[in-house]
Amino acid sequence: MSSPHSSPKTRPALIVAGVAVAAALLGLVSYTATKPADPSAAGSPSVAEVSADPAxxxxxxxxxxxxxxxSDGLALGRADAPVVLIEYADFKCGYCGKFARDTEPALxxxxxxxxTLRIEWRNFPIFGEESEAVARAAWAAGEQxxxxxxxxxxxxxxxxxxxFGEERLRALAAEAGVPDLARFTKDSGGAAARAAVRKDQEQGYALGASSTPSFLVNGRPIAGAQxxxxxxxxxxxxxxKAGAGRAGTPR
Known part of the structure:
Protein backbone atom coordinates (compact mmCIF):
# COMPACT_ATOMS: atom_id res chain seq x y z
CA MET A 1 0.00 0.00 0.00
CA SER A 2 1.00 3.62 -0.26
CA SER A 3 2.44 5.95 2.34
CA PRO A 4 0.59 6.40 5.64
CA HIS A 5 -1.75 9.18 6.65
CA SER A 6 0.23 11.38 9.01
CA SER A 7 -1.07 14.40 10.87
CA PRO A 8 0.34 17.82 9.99
CA LYS A 9 -0.46 19.11 13.45
CA THR A 10 1.98 19.47 16.31
CA ARG A 11 1.57 16.80 18.96
CA PRO A 12 1.16 17.76 22.60
CA ALA A 13 4.50 17.82 24.38
CA LEU A 14 3.23 15.81 27.32
CA ILE A 15 1.90 12.26 27.19
CA VAL A 16 -0.69 11.07 29.66
CA ALA A 17 1.09 9.58 32.68
CA GLY A 18 1.29 5.83 32.64
CA VAL A 19 0.98 5.33 28.87
CA ALA A 20 4.41 6.48 27.75
CA VAL A 21 5.63 3.02 26.72
CA ALA A 22 2.55 2.25 24.65
CA ALA A 23 2.54 5.74 23.17
CA ALA A 24 6.14 5.37 22.10
CA LEU A 25 5.38 2.02 20.50
CA LEU A 26 2.30 3.30 18.69
CA GLY A 27 4.19 6.35 17.49
CA LEU A 28 7.14 4.22 16.35
CA VAL A 29 5.07 2.14 13.98
CA SER A 30 2.57 4.77 12.86
CA TYR A 31 4.58 5.40 9.73
CA THR A 32 3.64 1.89 8.56
CA ALA A 33 0.07 2.15 9.75
CA THR A 34 -1.49 1.67 6.35
CA LYS A 35 0.20 -1.63 5.55
CA PRO A 36 0.44 -4.98 7.34
CA ALA A 37 3.59 -5.70 9.28
CA ASP A 38 6.43 -7.25 7.32
CA PRO A 39 7.05 -10.65 8.92
CA SER A 40 10.58 -10.69 7.50
CA ALA A 41 11.56 -7.65 9.56
CA ALA A 42 12.84 -9.66 12.51
CA GLY A 43 13.36 -7.73 15.70
CA SER A 44 11.04 -4.91 14.64
CA PRO A 45 8.15 -4.61 17.12
CA SER A 46 4.79 -3.79 15.60
CA VAL A 47 1.44 -3.00 17.14
CA ALA A 48 -0.09 -4.84 14.20
CA GLU A 49 1.25 -8.16 15.43
CA VAL A 50 -0.93 -10.24 17.74
CA SER A 51 0.67 -12.89 19.91
CA ALA A 52 -1.02 -16.13 20.91
CA ASP A 53 -0.38 -15.02 24.49
CA PRO A 54 -3.47 -12.99 25.51
CA ALA A 55 -1.31 -10.73 27.70
CA SER A 71 -25.71 6.68 26.28
CA ASP A 72 -22.73 7.18 23.93
CA GLY A 73 -24.17 7.75 20.46
CA LEU A 74 -20.79 7.04 18.86
CA ALA A 75 -20.55 3.51 20.27
CA LEU A 76 -21.97 0.20 19.13
CA GLY A 77 -22.58 -2.84 21.33
CA ARG A 78 -23.17 -3.60 24.98
CA ALA A 79 -21.58 -1.24 27.48
CA ASP A 80 -20.54 -4.27 29.55
CA ALA A 81 -19.10 -6.26 26.65
CA PRO A 82 -15.89 -8.08 27.67
CA VAL A 83 -13.95 -6.54 24.77
CA VAL A 84 -13.86 -2.89 23.67
CA LEU A 85 -12.34 -1.82 20.36
CA ILE A 86 -11.61 1.92 20.28
CA GLU A 87 -11.11 3.37 16.81
CA TYR A 88 -9.36 6.70 16.15
CA ALA A 89 -10.26 7.69 12.60
CA ASP A 90 -10.84 10.46 10.07
CA PHE A 91 -13.65 10.48 7.50
CA LYS A 92 -11.24 11.78 4.84
CA CYS A 93 -8.91 8.82 5.40
CA GLY A 94 -9.12 6.28 2.59
CA TYR A 95 -7.82 3.42 4.72
CA CYS A 96 -10.37 4.23 7.42
CA GLY A 97 -13.01 3.85 4.74
CA LYS A 98 -11.54 0.53 3.70
CA PHE A 99 -11.74 -0.70 7.28
CA ALA A 100 -15.31 0.58 7.59
CA ARG A 101 -16.44 -1.18 4.42
CA ASP A 102 -14.37 -4.36 4.40
CA THR A 103 -13.56 -5.27 8.01
CA GLU A 104 -15.86 -3.59 10.50
CA PRO A 105 -19.11 -5.18 9.23
CA ALA A 106 -17.62 -8.64 9.76
CA LEU A 107 -16.57 -7.73 13.30
CA THR A 116 -18.57 -10.04 22.93
CA LEU A 117 -17.45 -6.72 21.42
CA ARG A 118 -18.21 -3.05 21.85
CA ILE A 119 -16.89 -0.55 19.29
CA GLU A 120 -16.23 3.00 20.46
CA TRP A 121 -15.52 5.65 17.85
CA ARG A 122 -13.15 8.54 18.45
CA ASN A 123 -13.08 11.44 16.01
CA PHE A 124 -9.44 11.98 15.03
CA PRO A 125 -9.48 14.59 12.24
CA ILE A 126 -5.99 15.16 10.84
CA PHE A 127 -6.58 16.40 7.29
CA GLY A 128 -7.62 19.99 7.86
CA GLU A 129 -10.85 21.96 7.94
CA GLU A 130 -13.06 19.45 6.09
CA SER A 131 -11.90 16.69 8.44
CA GLU A 132 -12.87 18.83 11.40
CA ALA A 133 -16.23 19.72 9.83
CA VAL A 134 -17.25 16.14 9.04
CA ALA A 135 -16.13 15.02 12.52
CA ARG A 136 -18.44 17.59 14.10
CA ALA A 137 -21.23 16.58 11.72
CA ALA A 138 -20.82 12.92 12.67
CA TRP A 139 -21.04 13.86 16.34
CA ALA A 140 -24.18 15.91 15.61
CA ALA A 141 -25.75 12.94 13.83
CA GLY A 142 -24.98 10.89 16.92
CA GLU A 143 -26.92 13.38 19.04
CA GLN A 144 -29.99 12.24 17.12
CA PHE A 164 -17.41 17.42 2.97
CA GLY A 165 -18.66 20.94 2.43
CA GLU A 166 -21.70 22.25 4.29
CA GLU A 167 -24.28 21.19 1.71
CA ARG A 168 -22.66 17.80 1.28
CA LEU A 169 -22.75 17.19 5.03
CA ARG A 170 -26.42 18.07 5.10
CA ALA A 171 -27.04 15.64 2.24
CA LEU A 172 -25.19 12.88 4.11
CA ALA A 173 -27.28 13.61 7.21
CA ALA A 174 -30.45 13.29 5.14
CA GLU A 175 -29.17 10.03 3.65
CA ALA A 176 -28.44 8.80 7.18
CA GLY A 177 -32.00 9.53 8.25
CA VAL A 178 -31.18 12.31 10.72
CA PRO A 179 -34.71 13.48 11.61
CA ASP A 180 -34.11 17.15 12.41
CA LEU A 181 -31.75 18.66 9.86
CA ALA A 182 -32.05 22.18 11.27
CA ARG A 183 -30.89 20.90 14.66
CA PHE A 184 -28.16 18.89 12.93
CA THR A 185 -26.78 22.03 11.26
CA LYS A 186 -26.92 23.99 14.51
CA ASP A 187 -25.30 21.19 16.53
CA SER A 188 -22.56 20.69 13.95
CA GLY A 189 -21.40 24.28 14.33
CA GLY A 190 -21.85 24.48 18.08
CA ALA A 191 -19.40 24.60 20.95
CA ALA A 192 -20.40 21.16 22.22
CA ALA A 193 -19.45 19.51 18.92
CA ARG A 194 -16.10 21.28 18.87
CA ALA A 195 -15.38 20.28 22.46
CA ALA A 196 -16.32 16.63 21.85
CA VAL A 197 -14.12 16.37 18.77
CA ARG A 198 -11.23 18.11 20.51
CA LYS A 199 -11.50 15.71 23.46
CA ASP A 200 -11.23 12.67 21.18
CA GLN A 201 -8.44 14.25 19.16
CA GLU A 202 -6.34 15.11 22.20
CA GLN A 203 -6.75 11.58 23.54
CA GLY A 204 -5.43 10.14 20.27
CA TYR A 205 -2.44 12.46 20.26
CA ALA A 206 -1.70 11.66 23.90
CA LEU A 207 -1.59 7.97 23.01
CA GLY A 208 1.00 8.67 20.31
CA ALA A 209 -1.26 8.10 17.31
CA SER A 210 0.06 9.95 14.28
CA SER A 211 -1.93 8.27 11.52
CA THR A 212 -5.36 6.88 10.86
CA PRO A 213 -6.88 4.48 11.57
CA SER A 214 -5.42 3.56 14.95
CA PHE A 215 -7.04 1.19 17.44
CA LEU A 216 -7.02 -0.10 21.00
CA VAL A 217 -8.44 -3.54 21.75
CA ASN A 218 -8.67 -3.89 25.54
CA GLY A 219 -5.39 -2.01 25.86
CA ARG A 220 -3.67 -3.59 22.85
CA PRO A 221 -2.60 -0.98 20.27
CA ILE A 222 -3.13 -1.82 16.59
CA ALA A 223 -2.02 0.61 13.90
CA GLY A 224 -3.56 0.73 10.46
CA ALA A 225 -6.27 -0.97 8.42
CA GLN A 226 -4.87 -4.40 9.12
CA LYS A 241 -8.08 -12.96 28.96
CA ALA A 242 -11.27 -11.38 30.26
CA GLY A 243 -12.49 -14.84 31.17
CA ALA A 244 -15.44 -14.37 28.88
CA GLY A 245 -14.84 -16.51 25.84
CA ARG A 246 -17.63 -16.27 23.33
CA ALA A 247 -18.95 -19.77 23.93
CA GLY A 248 -19.29 -19.32 27.66
CA THR A 249 -20.39 -15.71 27.90
CA PRO A 250 -23.93 -15.29 29.26
CA ARG A 251 -26.14 -13.28 26.95
Whole structure:
Protein backbone atom coordinates (compact mmCIF):
# COMPACT_ATOMS: atom_id res chain seq x y z
CA MET A 1 0.00 0.00 0.00
CA SER A 2 1.00 3.62 -0.26
CA SER A 3 2.44 5.95 2.34
CA PRO A 4 0.59 6.40 5.64
CA HIS A 5 -1.75 9.18 6.65
CA SER A 6 0.23 11.38 9.01
CA SER A 7 -1.07 14.40 10.87
CA PRO A 8 0.34 17.82 9.99
CA LYS A 9 -0.46 19.11 13.45
CA THR A 10 1.98 19.47 16.31
CA ARG A 11 1.57 16.80 18.96
CA PRO A 12 1.16 17.76 22.60
CA ALA A 13 4.50 17.82 24.38
CA LEU A 14 3.23 15.81 27.32
CA ILE A 15 1.90 12.26 27.19
CA VAL A 16 -0.69 11.07 29.66
CA ALA A 17 1.09 9.58 32.68
CA GLY A 18 1.29 5.83 32.64
CA VAL A 19 0.98 5.33 28.87
CA ALA A 20 4.41 6.48 27.75
CA VAL A 21 5.63 3.02 26.72
CA ALA A 22 2.55 2.25 24.65
CA ALA A 23 2.54 5.74 23.17
CA ALA A 24 6.14 5.37 22.10
CA LEU A 25 5.38 2.02 20.50
CA LEU A 26 2.30 3.30 18.69
CA GLY A 27 4.19 6.35 17.49
CA LEU A 28 7.14 4.22 16.35
CA VAL A 29 5.07 2.14 13.98
CA SER A 30 2.57 4.77 12.86
CA TYR A 31 4.58 5.40 9.73
CA THR A 32 3.64 1.89 8.56
CA ALA A 33 0.07 2.15 9.75
CA THR A 34 -1.49 1.67 6.35
CA LYS A 35 0.20 -1.63 5.55
CA PRO A 36 0.44 -4.98 7.34
CA ALA A 37 3.59 -5.70 9.28
CA ASP A 38 6.43 -7.25 7.32
CA PRO A 39 7.05 -10.65 8.92
CA SER A 40 10.58 -10.69 7.50
CA ALA A 41 11.56 -7.65 9.56
CA ALA A 42 12.84 -9.66 12.51
CA GLY A 43 13.36 -7.73 15.70
CA SER A 44 11.04 -4.91 14.64
CA PRO A 45 8.15 -4.61 17.12
CA SER A 46 4.79 -3.79 15.60
CA VAL A 47 1.44 -3.00 17.14
CA ALA A 48 -0.09 -4.84 14.20
CA GLU A 49 1.25 -8.16 15.43
CA VAL A 50 -0.93 -10.24 17.74
CA SER A 51 0.67 -12.89 19.91
CA ALA A 52 -1.02 -16.13 20.91
CA ASP A 53 -0.38 -15.02 24.49
CA PRO A 54 -3.47 -12.99 25.51
CA ALA A 55 -1.31 -10.73 27.70
CA UNK A 56 1.38 -10.03 25.10
CA UNK A 57 1.36 -6.51 23.68
CA UNK A 58 -1.38 -5.41 26.05
CA UNK A 59 -1.04 -2.30 28.24
CA UNK A 60 -3.61 -2.60 31.06
CA UNK A 61 -3.42 1.14 31.76
CA UNK A 62 -4.84 1.80 28.28
CA UNK A 63 -8.03 -0.12 29.04
CA UNK A 64 -9.27 2.90 30.99
CA UNK A 65 -9.79 4.74 27.70
CA UNK A 66 -12.91 2.65 27.10
CA UNK A 67 -15.77 4.89 28.22
CA UNK A 68 -18.45 2.18 28.42
CA UNK A 69 -21.14 4.85 28.47
CA UNK A 70 -24.49 3.29 27.57
CA SER A 71 -25.71 6.68 26.28
CA ASP A 72 -22.73 7.18 23.93
CA GLY A 73 -24.17 7.75 20.46
CA LEU A 74 -20.79 7.04 18.86
CA ALA A 75 -20.55 3.51 20.27
CA LEU A 76 -21.97 0.20 19.13
CA GLY A 77 -22.58 -2.84 21.33
CA ARG A 78 -23.17 -3.60 24.98
CA ALA A 79 -21.58 -1.24 27.48
CA ASP A 80 -20.54 -4.27 29.55
CA ALA A 81 -19.10 -6.26 26.65
CA PRO A 82 -15.89 -8.08 27.67
CA VAL A 83 -13.95 -6.54 24.77
CA VAL A 84 -13.86 -2.89 23.67
CA LEU A 85 -12.34 -1.82 20.36
CA ILE A 86 -11.61 1.92 20.28
CA GLU A 87 -11.11 3.37 16.81
CA TYR A 88 -9.36 6.70 16.15
CA ALA A 89 -10.26 7.69 12.60
CA ASP A 90 -10.84 10.46 10.07
CA PHE A 91 -13.65 10.48 7.50
CA LYS A 92 -11.24 11.78 4.84
CA CYS A 93 -8.91 8.82 5.40
CA GLY A 94 -9.12 6.28 2.59
CA TYR A 95 -7.82 3.42 4.72
CA CYS A 96 -10.37 4.23 7.42
CA GLY A 97 -13.01 3.85 4.74
CA LYS A 98 -11.54 0.53 3.70
CA PHE A 99 -11.74 -0.70 7.28
CA ALA A 100 -15.31 0.58 7.59
CA ARG A 101 -16.44 -1.18 4.42
CA ASP A 102 -14.37 -4.36 4.40
CA THR A 103 -13.56 -5.27 8.01
CA GLU A 104 -15.86 -3.59 10.50
CA PRO A 105 -19.11 -5.18 9.23
CA ALA A 106 -17.62 -8.64 9.76
CA LEU A 107 -16.57 -7.73 13.30
CA UNK A 108 -20.05 -6.39 14.04
CA UNK A 109 -21.73 -9.53 12.74
CA UNK A 110 -19.35 -11.91 14.50
CA UNK A 111 -18.70 -10.19 17.81
CA UNK A 112 -20.93 -7.16 18.45
CA UNK A 113 -24.17 -8.97 17.75
CA UNK A 114 -23.39 -11.75 20.22
CA UNK A 115 -22.32 -9.33 22.95
CA THR A 116 -18.57 -10.04 22.93
CA LEU A 117 -17.45 -6.72 21.42
CA ARG A 118 -18.21 -3.05 21.85
CA ILE A 119 -16.89 -0.55 19.29
CA GLU A 120 -16.23 3.00 20.46
CA TRP A 121 -15.52 5.65 17.85
CA ARG A 122 -13.15 8.54 18.45
CA ASN A 123 -13.08 11.44 16.01
CA PHE A 124 -9.44 11.98 15.03
CA PRO A 125 -9.48 14.59 12.24
CA ILE A 126 -5.99 15.16 10.84
CA PHE A 127 -6.58 16.40 7.29
CA GLY A 128 -7.62 19.99 7.86
CA GLU A 129 -10.85 21.96 7.94
CA GLU A 130 -13.06 19.45 6.09
CA SER A 131 -11.90 16.69 8.44
CA GLU A 132 -12.87 18.83 11.40
CA ALA A 133 -16.23 19.72 9.83
CA VAL A 134 -17.25 16.14 9.04
CA ALA A 135 -16.13 15.02 12.52
CA ARG A 136 -18.44 17.59 14.10
CA ALA A 137 -21.23 16.58 11.72
CA ALA A 138 -20.82 12.92 12.67
CA TRP A 139 -21.04 13.86 16.34
CA ALA A 140 -24.18 15.91 15.61
CA ALA A 141 -25.75 12.94 13.83
CA GLY A 142 -24.98 10.89 16.92
CA GLU A 143 -26.92 13.38 19.04
CA GLN A 144 -29.99 12.24 17.12
CA UNK A 145 -29.11 8.55 17.25
CA UNK A 146 -27.89 8.34 13.65
CA UNK A 147 -24.11 8.29 13.97
CA UNK A 148 -23.58 4.83 12.52
CA UNK A 149 -25.89 5.55 9.60
CA UNK A 150 -23.93 8.77 8.95
CA UNK A 151 -20.68 6.79 9.32
CA UNK A 152 -21.86 4.34 6.64
CA UNK A 153 -22.87 7.13 4.24
CA UNK A 154 -19.65 9.11 4.74
CA UNK A 155 -17.49 6.02 4.20
CA UNK A 156 -19.37 4.71 1.17
CA UNK A 157 -17.21 4.03 -1.88
CA UNK A 158 -16.44 7.38 -3.53
CA UNK A 159 -18.02 9.49 -0.78
CA UNK A 160 -14.89 11.30 0.34
CA UNK A 161 -14.06 12.28 -3.23
CA UNK A 162 -17.22 14.43 -3.22
CA UNK A 163 -15.83 16.46 -0.33
CA PHE A 164 -17.41 17.42 2.97
CA GLY A 165 -18.66 20.94 2.43
CA GLU A 166 -21.70 22.25 4.29
CA GLU A 167 -24.28 21.19 1.71
CA ARG A 168 -22.66 17.80 1.28
CA LEU A 169 -22.75 17.19 5.03
CA ARG A 170 -26.42 18.07 5.10
CA ALA A 171 -27.04 15.64 2.24
CA LEU A 172 -25.19 12.88 4.11
CA ALA A 173 -27.28 13.61 7.21
CA ALA A 174 -30.45 13.29 5.14
CA GLU A 175 -29.17 10.03 3.65
CA ALA A 176 -28.44 8.80 7.18
CA GLY A 177 -32.00 9.53 8.25
CA VAL A 178 -31.18 12.31 10.72
CA PRO A 179 -34.71 13.48 11.61
CA ASP A 180 -34.11 17.15 12.41
CA LEU A 181 -31.75 18.66 9.86
CA ALA A 182 -32.05 22.18 11.27
CA ARG A 183 -30.89 20.90 14.66
CA PHE A 184 -28.16 18.89 12.93
CA THR A 185 -26.78 22.03 11.26
CA LYS A 186 -26.92 23.99 14.51
CA ASP A 187 -25.30 21.19 16.53
CA SER A 188 -22.56 20.69 13.95
CA GLY A 189 -21.40 24.28 14.33
CA GLY A 190 -21.85 24.48 18.08
CA ALA A 191 -19.40 24.60 20.95
CA ALA A 192 -20.40 21.16 22.22
CA ALA A 193 -19.45 19.51 18.92
CA ARG A 194 -16.10 21.28 18.87
CA ALA A 195 -15.38 20.28 22.46
CA ALA A 196 -16.32 16.63 21.85
CA VAL A 197 -14.12 16.37 18.77
CA ARG A 198 -11.23 18.11 20.51
CA LYS A 199 -11.50 15.71 23.46
CA ASP A 200 -11.23 12.67 21.18
CA GLN A 201 -8.44 14.25 19.16
CA GLU A 202 -6.34 15.11 22.20
CA GLN A 203 -6.75 11.58 23.54
CA GLY A 204 -5.43 10.14 20.27
CA TYR A 205 -2.44 12.46 20.26
CA ALA A 206 -1.70 11.66 23.90
CA LEU A 207 -1.59 7.97 23.01
CA GLY A 208 1.00 8.67 20.31
CA ALA A 209 -1.26 8.10 17.31
CA SER A 210 0.06 9.95 14.28
CA SER A 211 -1.93 8.27 11.52
CA THR A 212 -5.36 6.88 10.86
CA PRO A 213 -6.88 4.48 11.57
CA SER A 214 -5.42 3.56 14.95
CA PHE A 215 -7.04 1.19 17.44
CA LEU A 216 -7.02 -0.10 21.00
CA VAL A 217 -8.44 -3.54 21.75
CA ASN A 218 -8.67 -3.89 25.54
CA GLY A 219 -5.39 -2.01 25.86
CA ARG A 220 -3.67 -3.59 22.85
CA PRO A 221 -2.60 -0.98 20.27
CA ILE A 222 -3.13 -1.82 16.59
CA ALA A 223 -2.02 0.61 13.90
CA GLY A 224 -3.56 0.73 10.46
CA ALA A 225 -6.27 -0.97 8.42
CA GLN A 226 -4.87 -4.40 9.12
CA UNK A 227 -6.40 -7.63 7.75
CA UNK A 228 -9.53 -9.00 9.39
CA UNK A 229 -7.49 -11.80 10.98
CA UNK A 230 -5.45 -9.29 13.00
CA UNK A 231 -8.59 -7.97 14.65
CA UNK A 232 -10.24 -11.35 15.17
CA UNK A 233 -7.09 -12.66 16.85
CA UNK A 234 -6.88 -9.60 19.11
CA UNK A 235 -10.57 -9.81 20.02
CA UNK A 236 -10.43 -13.55 20.72
CA UNK A 237 -7.32 -13.11 22.88
CA UNK A 238 -8.92 -10.23 24.79
CA UNK A 239 -12.11 -12.24 25.37
CA UNK A 240 -10.07 -15.17 26.63
CA LYS A 241 -8.08 -12.96 28.96
CA ALA A 242 -11.27 -11.38 30.26
CA GLY A 243 -12.49 -14.84 31.17
CA ALA A 244 -15.44 -14.37 28.88
CA GLY A 245 -14.84 -16.51 25.84
CA ARG A 246 -17.63 -16.27 23.33
CA ALA A 247 -18.95 -19.77 23.93
CA GLY A 248 -19.29 -19.32 27.66
CA THR A 249 -20.39 -15.71 27.90
CA PRO A 250 -23.93 -15.29 29.26
CA ARG A 251 -26.14 -13.28 26.95
Missing amino acids: SGVYPELEKYARRDA IEKYVEDG GRFWQFHKAAYAEGAKEKG PLETFTEAIEAAAE
